[in-house]
Amino acid sequence: MSNHGTALIDVAAAEPGACCAPLACEPLSTGEADELAPLFKAIADPVRLRLLSLIACHDGGEACVCDLTSAFELTAPTISHHLKVLRQAGLIDCERRGTWVYYWINPTVLTRLSALLRPRQAFGAVEA
Amino acid sequence: MSNHGTALIDVAAAEPGACCAPLACEPLSTGEADELAPLFKAIADPVRLRLLSLIACHDGGEACVCDLTSAFELTAPTISHHLKVLRQAGLIDCERRGTWVYYWINPTVLTRLSALLRPRQAFGAVEA
DNA sequence: CGCCTAATTAGACATTCATCTAATCAAGCG
């Protein structure tokens, strides 16, 4: 299950010290922007934001699709679609175990996006 | 100029201790997700990501529209449209000074988004 | 005033996207 998807971007590996290259340090290249925009697009939806949060907060760090679906007033195919978007962006991964499919967060990508948005002055309290 | 726009969301003021409520701590409410998604949608575009970065990196922390427009192979109205999206999301603000209009970053909103995406384990090195 | 440049607004158009229903795939169980 975790390998049937199209892993579009290997963003996590691209920037090992992602904390050192925020948006405000040097202008983003066209290539970087083209690579990052789809990741933000993947989380730029209220349903997907909640899915991400539900998965991240769930016991054991993973959640079953049936648990996720029941948290929304949307059909199962719609939830499945949103999970696919998140998975293709590399934000989550999944595995089938018997009847159920479980999803968990890939923290590396989230960390990279978080670091990108952090303003420069946030580094102020380094020696505190 | 900074007041002719529609200030849709006052996100910055909503969550003073935004650093303490990342996505992975407790499930996002529907309301929070509906409020946050438009902010991510605003930055989920390669042109707007580069605009944000160009503004943030520019000398003095602000940039003229003409400087920004010349960095893209897009028409002025298109750049103006993207700037408006960013401004309505509260990510940037602007002021007209004579002939030119200058834009700068509102770091509060970016900081909030950054904190939201930070995974829990990023807090590990607190006492270092 | 009249003209020029900077920037935004208005409106059109093609593309992308979120959602649904219907159909299909996967696994367990009688």
Add this chain to the structure above:
DNA sequence: CGCTTGATTAGATGAATGTCTAATTAGGCG
């Protein structure tokens, strides 16, 4: 095997979005 439940895929549809051209607003200058 046939049925049931969980999950995804396929395809359709209405709404949102990015881009452009044309028109408009705003300010400076001869």
